[in-house]
Amino acid sequence: MTAPLRHRAREAWLGGAVLAAVTVAAALFDPTRPGRFPSCPFRAVTGWDCPGCGSLRALHALTHGDVVAAVDYNALLVGFLPFGAVIWLRAVTGRFRPRVLPVWAARALAATVVLWAVIRNLPLFGGVLAS
Template sequence: MDPTRPGRFPSCPFRSLTGFDCPGCGSLRALHELIHAHVAAAADYNLLLVAFLPYAAVVWLRAVTGRTGRRGIPRWWGPRLALIVVVLWTVLRNLPVFGGVLAA
């Protein structure tokens, strides 16, 4: 089913209440476009999701292969960094300056 057709899926509760896009707004449409190999269209719907998927694939591969040794940032910084990125993404995508570039 094509998620871009109206009436097929429920609307975002955050967007219904506030009028702003949440960090996940456009994710279903972005995944639909990625499945059809339209990367630019997917990035237009939700750039954060498209940027996150390669990282998620690497983390998954490391877990499956047993190479879970931590390098880089300390373990306790992971959730904090994720929260910072999600909050910044939410603010940026709702700024009028970026409305045509980042908004879903």
């Protein structure tokens, strides 16, 4: 591996270690129980369910084998995880070549995330998608 590829692999391993630590914390401590994690400033300011909190709850549900609850907490995260795993594996093996996203793709991705954050908080869904 060349030096830039080794550097990218090291970054991927560091990112994986951080994700593993968050996953262990989410597995050990139930984020739905008050007092386990700090209060969410996003929810305090907006009154909306936070995508980050929903992701933490989804991760907790996944570590306990409850895929249905994980999708209920944050379907976007659950849907992204397989793609994220493939990207991570390619990065640690040196097969990942970062590419700049076309502007339209970056905008579509950002719009999807924002749209998801709004849709999951609409009363129309009756809290089904909310965390």
